[in-house]
Amino acid sequence: MTQNRDSIKANNNKLYSSRRTFIKTAALTGVAALVTGVPLASYVIAPSLNKGTGKWIDFGPVEDLNPGSMEMLSYEFMVKDGWLVLPQRGFVWAKTEAGGNLRIFSSTCTHLACNVIWREEEEVFVCPCHSGRFNGDGRNIAGPPTRPLTVLQHKVEEGNLMVFLTV
Amino acid sequence: MMETQNRSKTLLEWLALDTLVAWVRDLEVSSHGLSWSRFCGSLSLVLVVLLFISGAFMAFYYSPAPGAAYDSVDYAQFNIPFGDVVRGVHYYAWNLLLVVVGLHLLRAFFVGGYKPPREMVWISGVLVMLILPAFIITGDLLPWDQKGYWSTQVRNSIMSSVPVLGDFLVRMLQGGPRTGIVALTRFYVLHTIILPGLLLLFIAVHVHFLWYRGISGPLAGEEGDQQKKVPFVPNIVNRWLFLFLVVTVVLGLVSWYWPAPLGDPADPTDATYVPNPEWWVLSLNQLVAIFKGPLTVIATAIIPGGLVALIMALPFIDRSPERHPARRKKTILIGAVIGSILLALALMGYIEHHLTPLE
Numbered sequence: 339m340t341q342n343r344d345s346i347k348a349n350n351n352k353l354y355s356s357r358r359t360f361i362k363t364a365a366l367t368g369v370a371a372l373v374t375g376v377p378l379a380s381y382v383i384a385p386s387l388n389k390g391t392g393k394w395i396d397f398g399p400v401e402d403l404n405p406g407s408m409e410m411l412s413y414e415f416m417v418k419d420g421w422l423v424l425p426q427r428g429f430v431w432a433k434t435e436a437g438g439n440l441r442i443f444s445s446t447c448t449h450l451a452c453n454v455i456w457r458e459e460e461e462v463f464v465c466p467c468h469s470g471r472f473n474g475d476g477r478n479i480a481g482p483p484t485r486p487l488t489v490l491q492h493k494v495e496e497g498n499l500m501v502f503l504t505v
Numbered sequence: 506m507m508e509t510q511n512r513s514k515t516l517l518e519w520l521a522l523d524t525l526v527a528w529v530r531d532l533e534v535s536s537h538g539l540s541w542s543r544f545c546g547s548l549s550l551v552l553v554v555l556l557f558i559s560g561a562f563m564a565f566y567y568s569p570a571p572g573a574a575y576d577s578v579d580y581a582q583f584n585i586p587f588g589d590v591v592r593g594v595h596y597y598a599w600n601l602l603l604v605v606v607g608l609h610l611l612r613a614f615f616v617g618g619y620k621p622p623r624e625m626v627w628i629s630g631v632l633v634m635l636i637l638p639a640f641i642i643t644g645d646l647l648p649w650d651q652k653g654y655w656s657t658q659v660r661n662s663i664m665s666s667v668p669v670l671g672d673f674l675v676r677m678l679q680g681g682p683r684t685g686i687v688a689l690t691r692f693y694v695l696h697t698i699i700l701p702g703l704l705l706l707f708i709a710v711h712v713h714f715l716w717y718r719g720i721s722g723p724l725a726g727e728e729g730d731q732q733k734k735v736p737f738v739p740n741i742v743n744r745w746l747f748l749f750l751v752v753t754v755v756l757g758l759v760s761w762y763w764p765a766p767l768g769d770p771a772d773p774t775d776a777t778y779v780p781n782p783e784w785w786v787l788s789l790n791q792l793v794a795i796f797k798g799p800l801t802v803i804a805t806a807i808i809p810g811g812l813v814a815l816i817m818a819l820p821f822i823d824r825s826p827e828r829h830p831a832r833r834k835k836t837i838l839i840g841a842v843i844g845s846i847l848l849a850l851a852l853m854g855y856i857e858h859h860l861t862p863l864e
Contacts (some may be wrong), residue, residue, distance in 0.1 A: 383677065390682035412774055419685035424571060426683075427774040450793070451662040452655065452780070464778040467659065468794050482797045504682075 385420065392503050393417075397499040403434045408456045408474065410445075413503070430490060430501060431456060431463070433474065442501050443476045444488040454487065463487065533734035534741060537722050544748070545609035551748045552602040553708070555756070559595040564821035567647070569693040570686055574649035575770040582767060590664055593760015594753070599641065601756070603785050606634050614819075614840055617828030624820035629711040631817050636704055639814045641785075643696040646689060654771035657684055663793060666801045724829050769845065787854035794857075800830045812843070 387495075390452040397411050409432045417426040431443040443463075445453045452467035462479070470481035477486045491502035517523040529853035537543070566581035568574055581588045610630065613619060619627035621798075646653045651745040661679070665671040679688035705810055722732060735741070772778070815822075823836045830837050 385680040385687055386673070386676040391674070409798075417683075418688035419683050420680070420690075422570070422686045424685060427772070429774055448796070450661075451661065453775070482794055482795050484799070484835045504699045 353365075358374055372399055392502050392504050394493075395503050396498045397432075399497055400440070400494050400499040401497065403437055403440070403499070405434050406436045408433050408458070410456070411442075411501075415499075428503075429453075430503075431487075432499070440492065440494075440499070442490040442492045444490055446488065447483060448478065448485040448487060449483040450480070466492075507629055530738055534737050535720055535722060536733040538720055538737045538741060539744060540723075540737060541563075543720075544611065544744075545605050545612060547608060547745055547748055548605045548752070549709075551745060551752050552598050552605060553704070554749065555594060555597040555598045555753060558604065559591050560697065562703075563595060564589050564697060568694075569647070569651055569689050571689060572770070574647060578648040578650075579767060580765065589758050589764045590760050593765040595762075596765035597756045597759055598752075599637075599644075601752075603637060606637065610634060610816075613721075615627060615830050615837070616721060616724055617823075617830075617833065619823075619828060620721075620828050621820070623714070623718045623721060624709065624756065625714040627820055628817055629707065629714050630815070633704065633707045633711055635813065636700060636707060638786075640696060641783075643700065645693040646684070646692045647696065648767055649771045650768035651691065651771055651775065652766070652768045652776045654701055654773070655728045655778055656782075659780055659782075663805050667806050668802055670749040721828070740786060750802065781858045782854060784851070784855070787848035791850040791854040791857075794854075802806070815843075 393415070395412065395413050395415055403409060410429050411432050412427070412429040414425050414427045416423050429445050432447055433441045433443065435441075435494070447454050447465040447467065447470055449465060449470050450467055452465050454463040454465045454470070454472060456463055461474050465471070465481065465483070468482045470483040471479050472483065472487050473479050475486075476489060478484060493500050515523065517526055563581065566585060568577040578592070582592050584587070585591075613627060613630065642657075646657045661684070664678075665675045667674065669674045676682060678691065680691050681687050771841055789804070789809060792808055793801065796802075796804035823833065825833070827833055
């Protein structure tokens with residue numbers, strides 16, 4: 339009897355001690371993971387929290403635009419990308435109505451971000467990627483896009499056209 | 506004891522490799538492993554080795570910065586002896602790997618390779634397959650040419666259509682909102698360090714299950730002890746080396762005659778560039794064209810995710826121990842229907858993007 343009880347006790351002791359060992363190792367592992375994990379995760383994630391800001395870009399004299407036209411306006415400005423200052427290039431579409439009323443469309447197709455091109459003969463924007471079409475007001479009229487082209491904020495400052503771009 | 510004292514140690518003993526070498530020398534595997542109907546696994550292994558070697562050597566001449574990246578790839582391909590071959594082998598090897606891994610999966614599907622006790626062999630194999638697109642997505646941007654840049658834009662907007670997490674995922678992948686130097690560095694590190702590490706891990710897991718569960722054996726024959734064995738060395742190893750030689754020479758010649766494509770340098774202002782979806786992604790791309798607007802999530806997350814879940818769960822859906830395809834008509838039929846739909850979508854995409862010129 340006593341022998342049996344002793345063996346149970348010994349067994350329990352072994353069990354407890356193995357459980358204690360396990361908890362100890364698990365706790366150490368957890369602390370080690372936390373101590374290395376938190377700084378490393380922050381290290382990797384940090385730049386991802388930057389959503390990008392807007393910037394007014396100068397497109398030159400507004401009188402250079404022809405009334406009743408759709409013109410491609412290219413831009414290039416320097417932007418800091420991580421540790422490097424690089425030129426950011428692209429273009430927008432400027433629609434000048436007969437009365438001089440101006441609308442600036444982003445060239446980014448609302449479907450999958452390809453650049454749309456203006457077809458003068460048909461008076462539509464066509465996206466080369468999936469043949470999405472937008473009319474002269476930027477409204478989606480055919481193909482996959484379900485949203486109109488983004489109209490960009492603009493203003494005229496000292497005769498120069500300024501467009502607000504997200505960079 | 507006396508023996509080792511009296512004679513001098515062999516080199517293997519000095520290196521403490523004698524037991525390992527003896528074990529490998531005596532290793533025997535099922536002779537069915539040599540059957541030509543199942544060489545897709547060996548071929549995948551050979552292609553992965555080729556990709557690791559060619560990729561590591563390409564890194565000698567690669568500079569991961571926008572602009573410089575293109576020049577460095579261009580320089581390596583056209584100015585360095587065998588530059589076209591090294592990059593070409595890398596290019597053709599991953600294209601071929603996708604085909605071979607696909608066939609590997611199809612074969613396992615047809616002969617019921619996922620049946621007990623090999624459920625985990627199947628699941629770990631699917632894991633290996635799932636990591637391959639990540640290699641292509643990250644690798645495609647590295648040359649910083651038009652195709653890579655614009656394909657990345659399309660992929661980013663597909664990814665960001667995933668609800669809630671999409672935008673953050675893209676910013677996480679790119680290290681910000683831009684496809685610039687931070688993004689390129691991340692793609693480079695993922696492509697050359699993180700993903701290869703994961704791939705090796707998944708392959709090791711796949712081989713681990715294969716080792717303990719054994720290969721599935723011929724459909725008609727008995728499994729287990731009655732099977733004929735062949736020595737791993739030299740029979741299997743020689744087969745691998747033979748495959749390696751043939752594949753290297755063939756891919757080397759192919760890339761010498763038809764150099765791997767390198768387009769014009771990436772130009773974010775170029776409106777006329779049309780990124781044509783590549784052959785392996787045509788069906789998914791076609792889905793994206795079918796489900797638009799608020800339904801995009803069906804094409805980008807629900808259908809592909811469901812398909813992956815279905816393939817993963819196959820061993821638990823088709824539970825009968827029956828392996829012969831003729832006695833698993835329902836499973837084969839469902840597989841064939843899904844396969845045909847994907848093939849039809851790919852065909853539609855091919856006609857739309859590769860045969861129809863832009864009006």
